[in-house]
Amino acid sequence: MLVPDKLQHLRSKMTALGIDACVIPSGDPHTSEYPAEHWKIRDWLSGFTGSAGTLVVGLDEAGLWTDSRYFLQAEKQLEGSGIELFKEGEPDVPTYAEWLCDILLPGRKVAVNGNTMPLSQSRALAGQLRSKGITLDVNFDVADEVWEGRPAIPDKMVIIHEDTFAGATRMEKIEFVRNEMRRHKISHYFTATLDDIAWMLNLRGSDVPFNPVFHAFLMVEHNNIKLYIDPHKLTAQTAQKLAADNVSISLYDEIYKHLQETPHDSTVYIDPDRTTVGLYNAFPSKVTKREGLSIITALKAIKNEKEINHLKQTLINDGVAMVKFIHWLEENVPTGKVSELSAAKKLKSFRAEQPGFSGESFNTISGYAAHGAIVHYSVDEESNSTLKPEGLYLVDSGGQYQGGTTDITRTLALGPVPQQAKTDYTLVLKGHIALAKAVFPQGSRGVHIDLLARKALWEHGLNYGHGTGHGVGYFLNVHEGPQSIRPQDNGFEMQAGMITSDEPGMYRTGQYGIRIENLVLCKEKMKTEFGRFLSFETLTLCPIDKTLIDKKLLTTEEIDWLNQYHQRVYDAIAPKLDDTLQKWLKDKTTPLN
């Protein structure tokens, strides 16, 4: 079935149901960043497979909205589909809500599957449509209506994340959650967020590539916890352990029915950004609702001491894999037999040698030369290019380990590079160091310190279009909320115990891309009469390519930071290497002077 045929089929259903347009977001009932195939109706209908994008189908026209990461890909994939591409963020490009208000007359009806759209988003959409007299129906399941051959919900087995790695037992975490529930004066706390559920229950899954989560819903009451999950995903032993901690099991699909049965005198806490409107609407209207950041999302962002210690060990191991990889690259690129794909594969094999490794934390970005300038480059057989002993190579990768999740980017000179690349690289490094060295008062948010990573670039008329830092899970999603460091303020404060990436970059289209990324731990630095001040400790350990540095552009303090960092890298990693690699690493980490 071709895209135009699929759309035709959908439109006939729409006409029959009196629907004038339907919105098809790339969501699932868990507001996941990366939904399982089962929910990828937008991909199936439109042919566009980017991770972010919204399809809107009217009776005569259709549009797809996506961001700059996917403009090229979307153009290619939408060709001949009859779907117009709307480039979000470009001047004069309407949002899809504005577009709908434009093409539809008052009195018309827009539909969406409320089980795949967050409450806050559907409220905003409904508000905009209402101002034009257009109604929003949130009960139209497009996939149900038209998707033939739809993949099933994944049924992978759930595993236990052992207490020794988790840092706190299931019962302890349940008590943390209930403490917060008492503070919020609520009787029920509901979450559909997959990594929230995995965290509290010390369970992990593999339903989604790279994200060790499993499909479930969770309702916590003061005397009762219900996990909604396909019971076949649990071994008898896991089920027993859950029962021992008073976690009872219900069927995944029963959630909507059970929510409808919530007693009317309950006070339920939900996160409007992390709960779909479909789930929200399932609660009886008489139930009192409190809204705010998901309790577990807030708790799990603050890593405990055991988690931090495991992560530090994990980052040494991950650093060993990275060092072996960079050394291997140096040896093998000149043979002409290394490609973007084979390099990524080799890197995975080095990680796989490390203790506790269970897979990659995302699809490795392995971008040589101009490919490095494509921020979310995903190499495939078609695009795969050979690495030559010249120019820049950008590799952004990470691993899932029982003792934590890693995410690191290094940009390497594979041989001679133009002077401009050295200048650019050094400016990115200055930004990386400025953020790594940041000191800021408690209460600061990412928006307040994002500048540090960009200042040196801005002064040269340069910039990058992505955020500077994202939260990172602990043997969980590599992108984890609530904090982030970017020019967009999401309202959440940086707090001691949070793990965040520090990854400024710089991209010259058609030439090369540069990004330097470490994970940093937020810590209390000092307390004065002016308040508490926080700072970062860099956790990631791997050499930063010195051959790309233009030393003239660095201050003494910046050179000191780099030299001290390289000393730490050598001290931690060298003991795990053989003589050859030790010598190689020594050279890579000798001080700049």
Add this chain to the structure above:
Amino acid sequence: MLVPDKLQHLRSKMTALGIDACVIPSGDPHTSEYPAEHWKIRDWLSGFTGSAGTLVVGLDEAGLWTDSRYFLQAEKQLEGSGIELFKEGEPDVPTYAEWLCDILLPGRKVAVNGNTMPLSQSRALAGQLRSKGITLDVNFDVADEVWEGRPAIPDKMVIIHEDTFAGATRMEKIEFVRNEMRRHKISHYFTATLDDIAWMLNLRGSDVPFNPVFHAFLMVEHNNIKLYIDPHKLTAQTAQKLAADNVSISLYDEIYKHLQETPHDSTVYIDPDRTTVGLYNAFPSKVTKREGLSIITALKAIKNEKEINHLKQTLINDGVAMVKFIHWLEENVPTGKVSELSAAKKLKSFRAEQPGFSGESFNTISGYAAHGAIVHYSVDEESNSTLKPEGLYLVDSGGQYQGGTTDITRTLALGPVPQQAKTDYTLVLKGHIALAKAVFPQGSRGVHIDLLARKALWEHGLNYGHGTGHGVGYFLNVHEGPQSIRPQDNGFEMQAGMITSDEPGMYRTGQYGIRIENLVLCKEKMKTEFGRFLSFETLTLCPIDKTLIDKKLLTTEEIDWLNQYHQRVYDAIAPKLDDTLQKWLKDKTTPLN
């Protein structure tokens, strides 16, 4: 009448009208930062005279909410009043809306005078109260009910701001406004904002101390402009000039009636932050409303070339006054006859010698030693202290001139100072310079660059509790929107042509205060493939006290900035001084090396 008696009187009125609590903000029908005495019902009722604060009176209890600037003053002034002080921003202090939700049962009624509360604020308040089943009545004019001996609305005469200074004629400005109206597709643009009205009509007034504005409302249509004003404020000549530009006059009080008569097919543009709910409610509900930043507020923030040139000249003159003042201080402080009050008076007399001077732009902050640590210190006969030839003196002052409004702070060593003061001063100076040298992409907001002014302080565990920069009017209010540089994001971008203050500070309670403030002009710096980049040009010209600088803490770039700045100061100001002062200024501006 004592405060408890006044409150008793108010409560009897409330009981008679079925009102359970009333909110008394410090506002006027123009959302002015500094309302005229006529609207200071909160001051009259509570005895608290700070510029910011909200009184809430319940049937049995009353509270006053204000910010840290006024904690001490409010404590003193509320003593014996029976009004509880709520310190905004302190931990566990409820907002007044939360407090109302706490003390009132569902079904109760809160009242406010909608003619003194911005629409956006009343919407937020009504929403919070509604969530507890409490209603908000916006039609209760407390002052009307209880204020005996209420001062009249000021009736000062309006003067013409001559075209040569205004930079654009009234007709040109009307056309700018109408262009924006066409862009927004609206038939009516309404503003109650006094400096907006003064700007568009090239008129000035003196109804409010320091702010050269007059009380009026303005309605702009495509073929018609109505100014609502007490006609006695206009000379025959001014009235004629307005008539010649097709501006018709209506009585100030008629605005509510006229708004009610707005044709139902109109599309009216209003600013919800700058229009009271009382004015908003006067429009027929059938009229289409568009909301956004007031059109004139946006236009007048971007100074035109003539305004900028006049302001540059004005800042040279203002610098001459400052130089004479600092020299006078040096000569006279050792006599023991200079006080905070007499210094402020002397400074005003130096300004009064300058061409185009029409008054001060705010009440001079003249704070010696510990008084300098009180951020909004207002010296009076009681607090007035003598300046001694030791320690720090902070003076924050400005003038209103036909050719612009000035605002400058200098911190001076009057003799020996502790080493800590030099460290603190140098860190504040580093912040001042970093912001003055900022380069940032178009689209940046104040929140994105505020860090620059704080970074050096944060690294030493120091901070200041106020914003870093505010917009400045042109022969208008010294605080002018929409832009500001502070950790709170107000959503408005920095744009070329904006004048903003750069004023980091540092306050040691009981010891001294430090602030260094210049006005800076935002300009386009460069355009690259990564976009347009903006930077600042420092406009204020006056020496920065070198004796307070710890040179070890400055980088070469910072020293260069200071030396170049001082060269500019000398070159511009010396020609206007006699020999003695020229020599003195030469010394104050010799390079650090």
